Amino acid sequence: MSMKISTRQINGVTIVDCSGRITLGEGSVTLRDTVRELLSRSQKKILLNLGDVNYIDSSGIGELVSAFTTVRNQGGELKLLNLTKKVHDLLQITKLYTVFDVKEDETAAVKAFD
Amino acid sequence: MHRDGPLVQARGSAEVPGLQASHKIFAMTEQRVSYTMDSTLETVDSAEQAASRIAAEAGFDDEEVMKIAMAVREAAVNAVLHGNAYDPGKKVGLDFERTGHDLVITIRDQGKGLDPKKIPDPLAPENLLKTSGRGIFLIRSFMDEVHIHPSQAGTEIKLIKHVHGPAAGGKEASP
Numbered sequence: 481m482s483m484k485i486s487t488r489q490i491n492g493v494t495i496v497d498c499s500g501r502i503t504l505g506e507g508s509v510t511l512r513d514t515v516r517e518l519l520s521r522s523q524k525k526i527l528l529n530l531g532d533v534n535y536i537d538s539s540g541i542g543e544l545v546s547a548f549t550t551v552r553n554q555g556g557e558l559k560l561l562n563l564t565k566k567v568h569d570l571l572q573i574t575k576l577y578t579v580f581d582v583k584e585d586e587t588a589a590v591k592a593f594d
Numbered sequence: 595m596h597r598d599g600p601l602v603q604a605r606g607s608a609e610v611p612g613l614q615a616s617h618k619i620f621a622m623t624e625q626r627v628s629y630t631m632d633s634t635l636e637t638v639d640s641a642e643q644a645a646s647r648i649a650a651e652a653g654f655d656d657e658e659v660m661k662i663a664m665a666v667r668e669a670a671v672n673a674v675l676h677g678n679a680y681d682p683g684k685k686v687g688l689d690f691e692r693t694g695h696d697l698v699i700t701i702r703d704q705g706k707g708l709d710p711k712k713i714p715d716p717l718a719p720e721n722l723l724k725t726s727g728r729g730i731f732l733i734r735s736f737m738d739e740v741h742i743h744p745s746q747a748g749t750e751i752k753l754i755k756h757v758h759g760p761a762a763g764g765k766e767a768s769p
Contacts, residue, residue, distance in 0.1 A: 503667075504635065504638060504671055504675075505635045505638075537664065537667055537668065537671070538668055538671070538726070538728040538729045538732055539671065539726075541728055542724075542725035542726050542728070543725070545723055545724070545725050546725045548723075549723055566660070570732075573732075573735055574716065574717070574728055574731070574732075575717050575722060576722065579722060579723065
């Protein structure tokens with residue numbers, strides 16, 4: 481089961497809807513390419529909707545960290561939305577939950593970029 | 595019950611979805627399954643799927659199955675990437691053994707040998723934003739015991755999960 485990504489825009493924020501698995505290989509590469517492409521188009525307010533991501537491994541976690549730091553280093557902001565329990569728990573035990581700005585409501589998350 | 599007692603011959607085969615028959619050189623008993631696999635990404639997925647199936651058959655609940663499968667996936671990633679470095683001439687060994695009280699999983703590579711003392715703490719503030727280095731930490735988080743044995747011939751990592759509840763005693767889980 482590979483990862484699927486689609487993007488949409490709300491009030492200048494790019495919402496990246498992810499589904500499937502973010503794991504070593506295709507899933508991580510897909511996420512990396514998407515973030516890279518958004519930054520190349522100067523879309524630097526990125527909300528990663530992980531509501532349909534049912535699995536993530538250490539490579540996927542690394543990819544989230546990479547996306548976060550890459551966007552931040554280019555003056556942008558990346559937030560996470562709708563974590564599943566598995567992803568939530570993994571970010572907790574790796575102490576990354578407080579590093580990321582994690583949101584549960586899309587409307588509030590979009591407003592938080594202002 | 596003696597842990598090293600004779601193994602009962604299998605009545606079935608040890609099929610793993612996605613694992614080519616040519617990659618499988620051994621056999622299954624009721625208590626032990628061994629695979630020898632190529633150093634590929636496909637091996638990582640196959641190892642995870644095998645772990646998930648065998649852990650479920652051992653009677654672990656869904657949460658524990660997920661943890662065991664993820665630990666095996668991370669160990670397989672280490673073996674394929676960091677140990678064997680995708681070298682087609684090097685193999686990954688994967689053994690599952692059910693004893694009376696444990697599910698014991700062993701993953702071997704033919705790399706330079708991983709020194710666990712040299713693995714940085716991924717929870718240290720200076721390492722939190724690193725993009726790698728969390729695999730062994732996750733393995734330790736998900737398993738009851740983890741033993742890493744590096745040598746010049748490669749690294750062997752043994753993952754142990756204690757069996758609790760009705761599955762103890764090595765009996766088959768209810769269908």
